[in-house]
Amino acid sequence: MDLKKLHADFNQLEKKEISIIARVRSNRQGKVVSFMVVNDGTHLNDLQIVYKTDVDGFEDAIQSRVSSIVEVSGILIITPGKPQPFELQASKIVLLDQAIEEYPLQKKEHSPEFLREIAHLRARTKTYNAVFRIRSSLSFAIHKFFQENDFVYVQTPIITSNDAEGAGEAFTVTTRNDDKYEQDFFGKKASLTVSGQLNAESYAQAFKNVYTFGPTFRAENSFTSRHASEFWMMEPEQAFSDLNGSIELIESMLKSVINYVFEKNLDELKFLDENQEEGLINKLQGIRNSEFSIMTYEEALKVLQKAIRDGHDFEEKDIKFGIDLGTEHERYICETHNKKPTFVINYPKDIKAFYMKLNSDNKTVAAVDLLVPGIGELIGGSQREDDYDKLMKRVKELGMSEEEISWYTDLRKFGYFKSSGFGLGFERLIMYVTGMSNIRDVIAFPRTPKNLLF
Numbered sequence: 001m002d003l004k005k006l007h008a009d010f011n012q013l014e015k016k017e018i019s020i021i022a023r024v025r026s027n028r029q030g031k032v033v034s035f036m037v038v039n040d041g042t043h044l045n046d047l048q049i050v051y052k053t054d055v056d057g058f059e060d061a062i063q064s065r066v067s068s069i070v071e072v073s074g075i076l077i078i079t080p081g082k083p084q085p086f087e088l089q090a091s092k093i094v095l096l097d098q099a100i101e102e103y104p105l106q107k108k109e110h111s112p113e114f115l116r117e118i119a120h121l122r123a124r125t126k127t128y129n130a131v132f133r134i135r136s137s138l139s140f141a142i143h144k145f146f147q148e149n150d151f152v153y154v155q156t157p158i159i160t161s162n163d164a165e166g167a168g169e170a171f172t173v174t175t176r177n178d179d180k181y182e183q184d185f186f187g188k189k190a191s192l193t194v195s196g197q198l199n200a201e202s203y204a205q206a207f208k209n210v211y212t213f214g215p216t217f218r219a220e221n222s223f224t225s226r227h228a229s230e231f232w233m234m235e236p237e238q239a240f241s242d243l244n245g246s247i248e249l250i251e252s253m254l255k256s257v258i259n260y261v262f263e264k265n266l267d268e269l270k271f272l273d274e275n276q277e278e279g280l281i282n283k284l285q286g287i288r289n290s291e292f293s294i295m296t297y298e299e300a301l302k303v304l305q306k307a308i309r310d311g312h313d314f315e316e317k318d319i320k321f322g323i324d325l326g327t328e329h330e331r332y333i334c335e336t337h338n339k340k341p342t343f344v345i346n347y348p349k350d351i352k353a354f355y356m357k358l359n360s361d362n363k364t365v366a367a368v369d370l371l372v373p374g375i376g377e378l379i380g381g382s383q384r385e386d387d388y389d390k391l392m393k394r395v396k397e398l399g400m401s402e403e404e405i406s407w408y409t410d411l412r413k414f415g416y417f418k419s420s421g422f423g424l425g426f427e428r429l430i431m432y433v434t435g436m437s438n439i440r441d442v443i444a445f446p447r448t449p450k451n452l453l454f
């Protein structure tokens with residue numbers, strides 16, 4: 001039987017004979033009675049086994065070390081008043097595979113840094129078990145939300161010849177030892193995708209509402225707790241929609257996926273609330289029930305300038321039109337000032353990507369970032385420039401290859417009326433929902449600068 005089923009049906013299983021194969025988490029011997037805690041991985045909460053130390057049939061049990069695999073048979077007893085709702089009174093315990101004594105995850109607290117060095121084992125701890133179960137649910141919840149809203153899922157390519165964001169952060173894909181890309185595998189320079197957006201936009205023109213959700217790669221040399229070199233991004237794109245359409249979609253998507261996690265992972269949320277981020281459940285409840293704030297970039301600057309006048313100390317104090325908001329600024333706006341997720345819209349065109357729609361002021365673009373407490377930027381999006389000439393002007397200004405990008409710019413020639421979309425950093429969403437404070441702890445095997453283990 002699975003532990004999951006035991007936890008779901010323990011009332012009906014009272015006094016019944018149960019058998020389970022599981023891993024030993026701890027094994028504590030008393031003179032007469034001994035306690036073994038096991039888990040088979042199907043449920044966050046463990047199963048406590050009680051066995052008699054001095055009775056024949058438990059020779060295996062006595063020598064089972066932490067992390068060994070056992071098959072336990074016994075009777076399920078309901079235990080009101082104890083921390084665990086039930087336990088198994090064992091009649092037989094068979095040691096299926098013994099673990100060596102030097103198992104790195106003994107029963108004590110380990111630092112996240114240490115656990116990153118044993119990322120192949122850390123998912124067995126309660127915290128990482130909760131995190132990765134929620135990661136799985138969130139991924140499904142995203143698909144569920146978009147599928148139920150009739151968005152078509154497009155798998156955009158991972159190997160590409162475009163640098164969608166134009167930030168020069170793409171990893172090169174090559175089979176050569178020199179940089180003669182004309183002679184390379186694809187006959188030109190190829191790289192790993194930094195965003196599927198441009199491809200998704202072309203599909204939005206065929207299906208109206210689409211999304212792409214897959215691995216994304218950025219060779220950013222930033223050693224922050226929110227940047228990974230390989231991460232997952234979910235990017236919806238809606239034809240005939242403007243920036244407000246994206247803002248509404250973001251809010252309803254986030255509420256929907258958080259609702260799903262409450263439905264599916266309440267045990268995990270409770271565990272993380274107690275052990276990871278105090279108030280996590282309250283915070284997420286708040287998201288389900290409240291409206292997000294919205295302000296323009298220029299309003300955000302005023303808030304920051306006032307904060308400085310009031311004595312708040314930022315590392316970057318030169319707050320003026322044209323600066324890119326740093327994490328400290330983003331967090332001040334959503335955590336201290338608004339105390340809730342905040343949309344910041346209409347950023348200066350010079351700090352944003354070439355494809356964003358120029359506003360009538362000719363200096364800002366119809367961009368949106370969603371800033372959330374504890375994280376900063378969770379989502380970045382925009383309405384796309386639909387005017388061919390204005391788009392080409394940006395392509396030229398930025399020195400991009402007109403030929404290479406022509407398939408994308410040409411979309412504007414074949415009937416194109418508004419298009420808007422955004423990118424959600426999937427790991428940042430997981431951080432927000434689980435309370436984990438480092439992106440390396442929400443990716444099974446994280447890739448960051450100077451770090452490629454496993």
Ligand code: 4AD
Binds near residue numbers: 164421424
């Ligand atoms: O803001 P970004 O760069 O936007 C785009 O890539 C657009 N093409 C999206 C679109 O409009 N379709 O990235 C989107 C999100 C960020 O808000 C952030 O959450 C996440 O992706 N992100 C990263 N997450 C982890 N590690 C990194 N290095 C990230 N870079 C961006």
Ligand code: MG
Binds near residue numbers: 379380
């Ligand atoms: Mg961004």
